[in-house]
Amino acid sequence: MTVNPQIVRDPPLTGVWSELVGQEKAVAVLRRAVGGQAHAMSHAWLLTGPPGSGRSNAARAFAAALECAEGGCGACNDCRTALSGAHPDVTLVRTETLSIGVDEVRELVRRAAMSPSRGRHQVVVVEDADRVTERGADALLKAIEEPAARTVWVLCAPTPDDVIVTIRSRCRRLHLATPRDEAVAELLVTRDGVAPELAAEAARAAQGHIGRARRLARDEDARSRRDRILALPTGLNDLGDCLRAAQELVAETGQEAAAATADQDARERGELEKALGFGTKGARPRHAAAAIKDLEDEQKARVKRLQRDALDRVLTELTTFHRDVLALQTGAVRPGEEQRLTGSRLVNAGIADRIRQVARSSTSDRTVRRIDAILEARTALETNVSPQLAMEALLVNLAPRG
Numbered sequence: 441m442t443v444n445p446q447i448v449r450d451p452p453l454t455g456v457w458s459e460l461v462g463q464e465k466a467v468a469v470l471r472r473a474v475g476g477q478a479h480a481m482s483h484a485w486l487l488t489g490p491p492g493s494g495r496s497n498a499a500r501a502f503a504a505a506l507e508c509a510e511g512g513c514g515a516c517n518d519c520r521t522a523l524s525g526a527h528p529d530v531t532l533v534r535t536e537t538l539s540i541g542v543d544e545v546r547e548l549v550r551r552a553a554m555s556p557s558r559g560r561h562q563v564v565v566v567e568d569a570d571r572v573t574e575r576g577a578d579a580l581l582k583a584i585e586e587p588a589a590r591t592v593w594v595l596c597a598p599t600p601d602d603v604i605v606t607i608r609s610r611c612r613r614l615h616l617a618t619p620r621d622e623a624v625a626e627l628l629v630t631r632d633g634v635a636p637e638l639a640a641e642a643a644r645a646a647q648g649h650i651g652r653a654r655r656l657a658r659d660e661d662a663r664s665r666r667d668r669i670l671a672l673p674t675g676l677n678d679l680g681d682c683l684r685a686a687q688e689l690v691a692e693t694g695q696e697a698a699a700a701t702a703d704q705d706a707r708e709r710g711e712l713e714k715a716l717g718f719g720t721k722g723a724r725p726r727h728a729a730a731a732i733k734d735l736e737d738e739q740k741a742r743v744k745r746l747q748r749d750a751l752d753r754v755l756t757e758l759t760t761f762h763r764d765v766l767a768l769q770t771g772a773v774r775p776g777e778e779q780r781l782t783g784s785r786l787v788n789a790g791i792a793d794r795i796r797q798v799a800r801s802s803t804s805d806r807t808v809r810r811i812d813a814i815l816e817a818r819t820a821l822e823t824n825v826s827p828q829l830a831m832e833a834l835l836v837n838l839a840p841r842g
């Protein structure tokens with residue numbers, strides 16, 4: 441057997457690391473830290489990477505590996521509970537509201553200072569460190585500056601710039617690259633049993649977002665939702681179409697968000713009512729009304745955030761369509777390259793005909809302006825502009841004659 445000396449492979453991804461396809465380099469760094477090699481460990485980490493690159497999965501895997509006697513076997517009780525969030529020494533923070541405030545951070549700092557109950561590490565994973573408020577960041581900074589001996593903070597954010605400089609300068613930084621389509625497609629085929637053609641299409645469409653690729657490959661509703669969004673650029677003939685489509689998008693994403701939280705809302709309400717002593721003697725109605733109002737406000741904010749996230753995904757899909765159009769108009773993707781999995785290719789290769797048609801009937805200037813309009817809509821959604829207005833303005837700009 442001959443071995444090509446130019447191919448140097450990182451160790452295979454096993455145990456808790458097995459989902460982190462395309463992240464072999466980052467995994468190697470984390471494994472060295474878990475293995476306790478000198479200078480490899482830090483009490484504060486900042487994992488960065490674009491959405492879907494797996495930064496929160498990497499953080500959870502790291503937490504599990506730190507608790508596991510085998511360094512992340514993936515099968516033991518420590519691994520399983522750490523990954524699911526049930527491990528007593530692992531705190532996973534994923535905010536469902538728009539920010540993580542100072543009170544929440546203080547609670548984390550308190551937990552981080554506790555001795556680990558099972559004797560290894562006290563790990564606090566903050567999946568949206570970019571959402572920590574300014575006052576929260578001050579509290580966090582103090583904790584990171586004076587860490588307890590066996591505490592490990594794992595902060596996740598899209599880029600280092602999303603975390604204040606005083607915090608990021610005290611963290612070991614690790615960047616997760618977007619995994620290549622080939623790696624994602626292979627994962628879908630080998631682990632999820634998806635047919636190769638569908639896996640390739642889902643991997644291309646998800647652009648390195650593994651969770652999204654898996655959902656597209658396995659969930660027909662997700663695929664048909666995406667198809668409807670991609671039909672918009674060629675389906676808007678007049679102002680009426682634009683307004684109707686905007687209304688539908690807002691209504692659909694609103695329902696999607698409400699459905700996603702309905703069970704949790706009801707559970708939280710039930711727990712609160714029980715805690716307030718509903719139906720028992722000695723309940724305090726005035727106090728109860730205020731507490732219920734607070735919970736309702738919190739739940740509304742959560743639905744609002746989820747809806748904006750869903751609309752943001754719509755914008756991402758629309759961007760891929762117009763990027764594909766631009767790629768054909770500028771010759772970045774040439775005929776025959778559309779369906780490839782690496783290098784120049786179309787994200788939406790499955791609808792190459794429609795993309796060709798739009799590319800022929802407009803100009804690259806026009807396409808660039810449309811992509812700008814999508815970016816403007818994204819900015820508008822981040823502020824307090826109503827989703828309805830933001831989407832209407834966008835679709836008018838995307839319409840062929842707009």
Ligand SMILES: [Zn+2]
Nearest residue numbers: 508513516519
């Ligand atoms: Zn284990």
